[in-house]
Amino acid sequence: MKEIIFYKTELGKCPVEEFLDSLTGKQAQKAIWVLRLISELEAIPGNYFRKLRNTDDIWEVRIQVGNDIFRILGFFDGPDLIVMNHAFIKKTQKTPPNAIAVAEKRKKEYFERKENE
Numbered sequence: 001m002k003e004i005i006f007y008k009t010e011l012g013k014c015p016v017e018e019f020l021d022s023l024t025g026k027q028a029q030k031a032i033w034v035l036r037l038i039s040e041l042e043a044i045p046g047n048y049f050r051k052l053r054n055t056d057d058i059w060e061v062r063i064q065v066g067n068d069i070f071r072i073l074g075f076f077d078g079p080d081l082i083v084m085n086h087a088f089i090k091k092t093q094k095t096p097p098n099a100i101a102v103a104e105k106r107k108k109e110y111f112e113r114k115e116n117e
Helices: 015-022 025-040 097-116
Strands: 003-006 049-051 059-065 068-076 081-089
Touching: 003 015, 003 025, 015 025, 015 081, 025 059, 025 068, 025 081, 068 097, 081 097
Parallel strands: 003 081
Antiparallel strands: 049 059, 059 068, 068 081
C-alpha cells in the first residue's frame, strides 16, 4: 500500500488541497476515489496514473468527470510515498510545460527542505 501526501509550501499552503476544495462535490468525490485507488492497488491502471516522459520523474494522476479533465502531478519519495504537488484543469491534449515546471520546482524544494531538516 502506498501513502499519498500533499506538498506544502514553506508558508504552509497546500496547492493540491486548495485545488480539490475548488471542485464540485462530484468532482472531488471522483478525485478522492482515484487517489484511494492509487494508494491501495499494487498494479495501477495507466488510465489513472502514469509517469510523464521527459520530466524529472514526475507522475500524473488522471481524473475525468464527464467532460471535465483534471490532473494532479507529483513524485515518489521512496518506493511507497507519493507526494502530490500540483493540480490543474486540463484543457489541451498535452500536459502544459508550465505545469510540469511547477511540479519539478516543488519537487526540488521538497527534497531541499527535507535534507535541511
